[in-house]
Amino acid sequence: MKFGTKSIHIGNNPEGLTGAVITPIYQTSTYAQEEPGKHKGFEYSRTHNPTRTALQTTLAALENAQHALCFASGMAVEDTIMKLLRPGDEVICTNDLYGGSFRLFTKVFANYGIKFHFIPLQEMDLVEIMINSNTKMFWVETPTNPLLNIIDIQSIVEIAKKYNILTVVDNTFASPFLQNPLDLGADIVVHSATKYLAGHSDVVMGCLMTNHNELHQQLAFLQNSCGAIPGPFDCFLVQRGLKTLHLRMVQHCKNASAIANYLVNHSKVEQVFYPGLTHHKNHEIAKKQMKDFGGMVSFTLKSDSTESAFKFMKNAKLFTLAESLGGVESLVGHPATMTHASIPREDRLKAGLKDTLIRLSVGIEDTEDLLETIEFALSKV
């Protein structure tokens, strides 16, 4: 079965009692038992809820996984995965990564004796040097945020297997429509479902997928023990969003590619970061592991005043100035003051994230209208 059919049919069965085509929002905390311990597989909604189970079934299918678990947010997923580790364990991470992940690792889990190394994972010769007997996990984000670097998942997995290290891939930017890390050998896939999966900027949720039974059991145990689960209404919203993911992603990619190509040829633009551009450093790897190149575009202006970047953002009227990404509406952001403010400036610059960098989450509006907006905003710079 292909992707679009899966997103509409797997985990979407008519409900037994009434035939309701859409899985109801089971707004209940508990379930009647016939006799003590005799129930229909549902005891308490922190552990299982039918709306969540339906969504997890769909999500697993979209990443070609045996198991999926949903959480209250993307960060709650990451928090749970880190609890697989013990004091003394070490993690090797992408250095250009989601600001919230950086904060969770360095400000929370570092206090529990877990050590994090941030390196450019796209430079493969640096990777093996960092490994020692305490290395337990690779944390890979690709495409990276906000510089759209591409990391070769298969090459990381090859090294990981050699040293018995878990590979976790944050697949938020690509979505399962464009990239399936488990097929490339990764152990766990992470999504902020807030973004492309939900797709309408109206819910915060996270999920993970895996094919390891034992790992799944550990993660489900942690989920139930720590309790960061999503509510049934949010599960309903994400499941509804998933049904158009394959259509939305096509338009996101089409618009982003048109904008990236427009920006490349503009006299006021210094550098454009988009893995679909043939001169992108890792374009060939992107082509190998992704179906298309996604809806995120970053760029810098030739003028290196932050003021110019702000002028662009103010005049790009169809791009709402906001954090987040992956919704149907286009957004513009300034990573240095917004999404990545929690990363020290020195570290940002080391990773190549300039103060003038502008990040676009390109929506699914009509291409011509978006290009017109960009043209106008650049004329005001």
Ligand SMILES: *Cc1c(COP(=O)(O)O)cnc(C)c1O
């Ligand atoms: C948004 C995001 C997260 C965090 O997810 P929340 O749902 O906001 O908690 C993690 N990784 C990436 C790449 C993200 O964009």
